[in-house]
Amino acid sequence: MTAPVVGVDIGGTKTAAALVGPGGTVLDRREVPTPARSGPDAVLDTAAGLAADLLDAGAGPVGVGTAGAVDPATGSIRYATDSLPGWAGTPVADALSVRLGRAVRITNDVNAAALGECWAGAGRDRRHVLLVAVGTGLGGAIVRDGRVETGARGAAGEVGHLPAPDAERLRCGCGRYGHLEAIASGTGLAAAYALATGTRTTGRAVADRAAAGDEVARQIVDRAGSVLGAALAGLVALLDPEAVLVAGGAAGALLPAASAAYSAELPAGWADVPLLPATLGADAVVVGAARLAMDPPDIDGRTRG
Numbered sequence: 001m002t003a004p005v006v007g008v009d010i011g012g013t014k015t016a017a018a019l020v021g022p023g024g025t026v027l028d029r030r031e032v033p034t035p036a037r038s039g040p041d042a043v044l045d046t047a048a049g050l051a052a053d054l055l056d057a058g059a060g061p062v063g064v065g066t067a068g069a070v071d072p073a074t075g076s077i078r079y080a081t082d083s084l085p086g087w088a089g090t091p092v093a094d095a096l097s098v099r100l101g102r103a104v105r106i107t108n109d110v111n112a113a114a115l116g117e118c119w120a121g122a123g124r125d126r127r128h129v130l131l132v133a134v135g136t137g138l139g140g141a142i143v144r145d146g147r148v149e150t151g152a153r154g155a156a157g158e159v160g161h162l163p164a165p166d167a168e169r170l171r172c173g174c175g176r177y178g179h180l181e182a183i184a185s186g187t188g189l190a191a192a193y194a195l196a197t198g199t200r201t202t203g204r205a206v207a208d209r210a211a212a213g214d215e216v217a218r219q220i221v222d223r224a225g226s227v228l229g230a231a232l233a234g235l236v237a238l239l240d241p242e243a244v245l246v247a248g249g250a251a252g253a254l255l256p257a258a259s260a261a262y263s264a265e266l267p268a269g270w271a272d273v274p275l276l277p278a279t280l281g282a283d284a285v286v287v288g289a290a291r292l293a294m295d296p297p298d299i300d301g302r303t304r305g
């Protein structure tokens with residue numbers, strides 16, 4: 001397919017849609033706050049409205065990357081965090097297909113970001129990639145032979161729940177303690193800083209303080225990066241990717257320490273597998289969703305409608 005297609009990004013704070021050309025170039029883009037507190041129907045209406053604005057110029061199915069775990073068999077949300085109340089159980093693919101009169105292909109937002117980066121970003125021309133997204137939480141996606149690995153329940157690649165050193169006192173988003181996400185995420189940075197200093201702040205603020213020379217913040221950011229980098233080195237041996245990409249708002253802060261630990265821990269057989277910053281930024285999900293829309297049905301994601 002050579003005509004532009006529409007990709008949609010449904011997140012807990014913002015919803016975006018873009019018209020994406022065949023080379024992965026964003027030709028037009030819309031973004032609004034997600035009306036998360038107004039419930040799933042309002043979120044769906046918002047996403048459909050943005051997509052409809054661009055559909056006159058867009059061909060074929062619409063691609064969607066959404067927060068939450070997507071059931072690959074139904075296109076419904078299996079699980080979602082409190083950032084989108086009521087989102088779990090929502091039949092997003094069917095509901096958007098009805099609203100738009102187009103087939104809808106859907107996947108998790110981190111999976112979409114990985115597809116986007118492998119199409120037009122840091123993973124361009126690579127067919128085997130592990131991507132981790134370090135934001136408020138820690139997500140992951142595995143691209144194998146050019147396709148996102150969905151697993152049995154649409155949740156493959158979730159690296160956040162590996163056991164991690166120094167995370168014993170930190171609570172993971174899943175409710176347990178000692179997981180990688182509990183230390184290597186914005187929430188983890190904030191929690192570790194609160195434990196060390198008694199000061200409550202955001203992960204971004206901890207990263208900013210580290211950059212400004214706050215010694216406690218710097219140690220916390222470096223430790224989080226080191227733990228992440230060592231975990232990624234082990235995962236390289238498991239998954240055998242061509243490259244590992246680090247995306248998300250906290251990626252820049254964690255990458256220096258992560259790169260050092262990654263290089264130190266990488267088994268010799270994989271010494272040439274690079275750890276790279278993702279390059280598409282806020283466009284990664286809409287670009288990857290468009291990529292999903294361009295592909296033949298039922299390969300990278302589920303087609304509905």
Ligand SMILES: [Zn+2]
Binds near residue numbers: 160173175176179181
């Ligand atoms: Zn966990």
